[in-house]
Amino acid sequence: MSQNLRIAEEAAGVISDAGDDGLPICVSTATAWEMGMLVARGRVSETKDAKRWYDEFLKGAALSEQPVTADIFIASSFLPQLVHKDPIDRIIIATAREHDLTIITRDRAILAYGAAGHVKALAC
Numbered sequence: 446m447s448q449n450l451r452i453a454e455e456a457a458g459v460i461s462d463a464g465d466d467g468l469p470i471c472v473s474t475a476t477a478w479e480m481g482m483l484v485a486r487g488r489v490s491e492t493k494d495a496k497r498w499y500d501e502f503l504k505g506a507a508l509s510e511q512p513v514t515a516d517i518f519i520a521s522s523f524l525p526q527l528v529h530k531d532p533i534d535r536i537i538i539a540t541a542r543e544h545d546l547t548i549i550t551r552d553r554a555i556l557a558y559g560a561a562g563h564v565k566a567l568a569c
Contacts, residue, residue, distance in 0.1 A: 456549050456569035464507070471511040471546060472503065475536045517543055525563055529554045538564050 463470055480502070481495040482488075491498050503510065513536055521532070521539035529535050534555060541548045547565040548555055559566025 469509040472508045475533050528558050
């Protein structure tokens with residue numbers, strides 16, 4: 446079994462356990478913007494409009510939205526140590542820090558930031 450598959454199984458286990466425990470599995474509302482941009486730029490070929498695709502994604506995956514607040518926007522500007530230059534990733538990190546959430550990602554910069562102890566992050 447490859448290491449990548451093991452990591453994916455670990456992430457799937459964490460998600461499954463959260464669902465079994467009745468804990469919400471959240472996605473940042475910033476994800477709606479990212480998904481819209483993927484469609485708008487043609488990076489994802491989708492027959493549905495971006496809003497419908499996002500709504501169906503949330504429903505199909507049984508995800509809750511974690512809103513981005515003014516506090517989170519401001520916190521994303523003051524994260525400790527140099528982190529992602531991508532503002533959406535900074536917002537996702539600030540959201541996770543604000544609500545004590547774990548980010549499940551393949552983004553190496555976020556995973557490194559987590560390894561440094563600044564946010565909970567799990568590779569998928």
